[in-house]
Amino acid sequence: MSCSVTSENGIATVTLTGEIDGQSAPSIQDELLKVLPGEGKVLVDFSRVTFLSSAGLRLLLVLTRAVRGGGGTLVLAGVIDPIREVMEQTGFLTHLTLVPTLSDGLAELDAASAAQGHAP
Amino acid sequence: MQKRTFPAELESLAPIRDFVRAQAAPVLDTPAVYKLVLAVDELSTNVVIHGYGKRGIAGHLDVAVSIQDGFVSVTLEDQAPPFDASVAALPTPEMLSAPLEDRHPGGLGLMLIRDGVDIFHYERAGDRNRNTLIKHLADCRRPE
Numbered sequence: 001m002s003c004s005v006t007s008e009n010g011i012a013t014v015t016l017t018g019e020i021d022g023q024s025a026p027s028i029q030d031e032l033l034k035v036l037p038g039e040g041k042v043l044v045d046f047s048r049v050t051f052l053s054s055a056g057l058r059l060l061l062v063l064t065r066a067v068r069g070g071g072g073t074l075v076l077a078g079v080i081d082p083i084r085e086v087m088e089q090t091g092f093l094t095h096l097t098l099v100p101t102l103s104d105g106l107a108e109l110d111a112a113s114a115a116q117g118h119a120p
Numbered sequence: 121m122q123k124r125t126f127p128a129e130l131e132s133l134a135p136i137r138d139f140v141r142a143q144a145a146p147v148l149d150t151p152a153v154y155k156l157v158l159a160v161d162e163l164s165t166n167v168v169i170h171g172y173g174k175r176g177i178a179g180h181l182d183v184a185v186s187i188q189d190g191f192v193s194v195t196l197e198d199q200a201p202p203f204d205a206s207v208a209a210l211p212t213p214e215m216l217s218a219p220l221e222d223r224h225p226g227g228l229g230l231m232l233i234r235d236g237v238d239i240f241h242y243e244r245a246g247d248r249n250r251n252t253l254i255k256h257l258a259d260c261r262r263p264e
Contacts, residue, residue, distance in 0.1 A: 021165070022161075023134070053158060053165065054165075054228040054232055055165065055229075057225065057228055061220050064220045064221070065220065081151070082154040089231070089232075090211075090216060090228050091215075094217075095219055
């Protein structure tokens with residue numbers, strides 16, 4: 001499992017690769033909580049995540065709270081079908097923003113800032 | 121039947137998944153393999169963290185996979201204190217529809233175990249917990 005964050009044009013892109021389970025989720029969480037809470041727009045590239053257990057769902061819960069708690073927006077791109085199904089089954093899907101590709105995610109985040117308009 | 125013993129630690133989760141995936145992939149379709157592997161992972165995680173871990177006990181997890189006529193069966197055995205995940209409380213529909221900001225994450229693993237397989241059976245056999253997870257083979261794909 002690997003995790004990296006890059007920032008460009010006001011958007012933080014998180015790239016996750018591999019399997020997110022009870023072993024890997026805590027260290028990813030520690031790493032992301034150091035950088036994400038200050039970010040207004042966060043795009044997570046999920047396309048290379050091949051497995052997500054409930055420990056990964058808990059990670060998403062924490063990340064969502066960290067980003068949205070500061071008024072930010074979180075978008076997940078490229079979630080594979082079996083993971084999407086688990087998100088649906090556990091009621092996460094309706095509360096997350098999923099898009100097919102990274103460029104869809106960038107567009108979504110641009111739209112979000114346009115919609116916020118005069119927001120602080 | 122293929123059987124392997126893993127140390128009861130989080131580092132074993134990936135090797136356990138690989139082991140079960142390799143056995144199940146030839147006979148189940150891809151979504152079914154994913155669900156079975158997820159159920160096994162959730163159960164193994166519970167055993168490592170709650171079964172052995174919270175009591176500070178070192179131990180093992182025996183995983184056996186057998187392909188039979190019409191189904192794949194995975195049996196997990198451990199020597200942690202008794203715990204029956206087949207009757208533990210699942211999240212309610214209200215809990216599952218709550219916004220993520222207000223969400224309590226408990227019970228999701230139990231739900232993925234029970235929903236991921238066709239049959240989930242628990243028994244205490246002597247000093248061991250024995251969990252059996254069964255997934256039916258799809259209509260036409262049978263072992264050769």
